[in-house]
Amino acid sequence: VHDFAYGAIGFDGKKPISFLQAEGAKDVGVEIYTLSKTYNMAGWRVGFAVGNKSVIEALELLQDHLYVSLFPAIQEAAASALLDSQTCVEQLVQLYEGRRNVFIEGLRSIGWEVKAPAASFFAWLKVPEGFTSESFADYLLTHAHVAVAAGNGFGEFGEGYVRVGLLTSEERLQEAVERIRTLNLF
Numbered sequence: 001v002h003d004f005a006y007g008a009i010g011f012d013g014k015k016p017i018s019f020l021q022a023e024g025a026k027d028v029g030v031e032i033y034t035l036s037k038t039y040n041m042a043g044w045r046v047g048f049a050v051g052n053k054s055v056i057e058a059l060e061l062l063q064d065h066l067y068v069s070l071f072p073a074i075q076e077a078a079a080s081a082l083l084d085s086q087t088c089v090e091q092l093v094q095l096y097e098g099r100r101n102v103f104i105e106g107l108r109s110i111g112w113e114v115k116a117p118a119a120s121f122f123a124w125l126k127v128p129e130g131f132t133s134e135s136f137a138d139y140l141l142t143h144a145h146v147a148v149a150a151g152n153g154f155g156e157f158g159e160g161y162v163r164v165g166l167l168t169s170e171e172r173l174q175e176a177v178e179r180i181r182t183l184n185l186f
């Protein structure tokens with residue numbers, strides 16, 4: 001099962017790769033997509049799965065019995081989102097890419113060596129030496145009033161990182177950088 005929630009949000013002209021592009025993908029699995037990220041429809045609970053026939057049939061059986069159906073107006077809105085011009089998606093990707101650029105460049109300018117995300121609206125930042133994900137998230141909150149998510153909450157490979165959502169304006173992201181700068185950590 002490939003979770004392709006951020007399939008539309010790739011930066012620097014790159015497009016995230018679909019599982020279904022792999023030869024034989026349909027023989028072994030499915031890809032799941034949500035409209036929440038691509039069309040800002042978070043909370044609408046609308047998405048779809050594509051791929052292996054027998055898995056789709058099983059999903060349909062479960063969906064039928066457990067969830068009944070989706071409110072038709074939401075289905076119609078979803079169909080419009082998918083069928084209408086995709087200019088809004090391009091604009092959204094540009095918005096996130098602009099925020100990413102401002103934020104990552106800002107952090108680098110204060111000496112924090114961070115990797116620029118290639119896709120999605122999250123930046124994963126390596127915590128400075130001497131901190132864990134959690135202790136650093138707490139430190140930023142207490143001393144800079146900047147809220148980040150501790151990476152370990154997302155699984156063992158998240159330890160050593162904090163996650164920042166690029167979900168606010170460039171100005172607010174710059175302000176976060178300025179507040180972190182005052183800590184003189186880097």
Ligand SMILES: Cc1ncc(COP(=O)(O)O)c(C=O)c1O
Binds near residue numbers: 035
């Ligand atoms: C990687 C990933 N997959 C799936 C989802 C779920 O999306 P939705 O709430 O639209 O079902 C999210 C949402 O945060 C996500 O980040």
